[in-house]
Amino acid sequence: MKKENKNMNRKLLSLLLALALLLTLLPQAATPARAEDAPVYSGECGDALTWTFDPDTGTLTIEGSGDMEDYRYDSPAPWNDFMTDIQSLSLPEGLSSIGNQAFEGTWNLQSVSFPANLTRIGSGAFHGAGLYSVVIPAGVTTIESETFFECGSLRSAVIPDTVTYIDRNAFALTSLDSIDIPEGVQGLGTMAFGCIDTVSSVTLPVSLSYIEAAPFCGCRSLEEILVAPGNSDYSTDEYGALYNAEKTVLIQYPNGREGDFSVPEGVAYIGLRAFEGCDRRLTELTLPESLTWVGERAFCSCSALRTVVFPDQVSYVDEQTFLFCPDLEELR
Secondary structure, three states: OOHHHHHHHHHHHHHHHHHHHHHOOOOOOOOOHOOOOOOOOOOEEEEEEEEEEEEOOOOOOOOOEEEEEOOOOOOOOOOHHHHHHHOOOOOOOOEEEEEEOOOOOOOOOOOOOOOOOOOOOOOOOOOOOOEEEEEOOOOOOOOOOOOOOOOOOOEEEEEEOOOOOOOOOOOOOOOOOOOOOOOOOEEEEOOOOOOOOOOOOEEOOOOOOOEOOOOOOOOOOOOEEOOOOOOOOOOEEEOOOEEEEOOOEEEEEEOOOOHHHHHOOOEEEEEOOOOOOOOOOEEEEEEOOOOOOOOOOOOOOOOOOOOEOOOOOEEEEOOOOOOOOOOOOOOO
């Protein structure tokens, strides 16, 4: 009897093991999605602003009035998870401010219509957007840093004469057909229009009184920087280079100009990034005896330079002054 019981137990164990193996081979039923895992397509984006996103049309709709919240890398916009799915943007007439980095990375957003009551477009608000053109409303007074930075498809930007300051990298790395700085603009930040390869000439308005540094650095087709008659703070020369009014500071050399260049006598200071990005266009450079100071990265990426002789009076040359100048053979 004991032997029979052992045989039955063994058979039962074998049957259970076979059943367990069979269950592992059967397709498993999908686990129901938890409510918290479902995508959220609506919410708040300001004290009196709400948003909804339609994934079928790719339309993000903002409704309400007042200021939008500011966002940042560690606290992104609530529609951040589907930023690249946004194809159109509907903004209400009551919107007064677009938050920092609100629509950064909207690669498929090709156009936007700003409400007339808008007074602020935040820093980096459309960084990397796929915009083709923008018309900035008259209530905006400052175009903040990196607002349209790396908008590689942006061909046209209408800037109203209410704007008084265009901050650093505001339009850098775009594809603007022209750079039109309206009368009324008083200041330009560093590389405000940097690395735009599609423009050959730019004119600075009479109102301009402050330039942070190299606003057109890396514009490879830019052959001349002109200053409107009547401007009392800046001047230019026959080569299209930009100086202060007294021509003691060389602020920006046009990167698209080819050949050699002699910095005129009287210049004491060459500004930060003044020649950066001339690539192989600048072949020979002569510095004046009046020179005493050379700013950071002043000749960076001037790859055709071979010899540069500094006058004895020069007291400061930054270590990055000749960064990425592979043909430089003599520096003394």
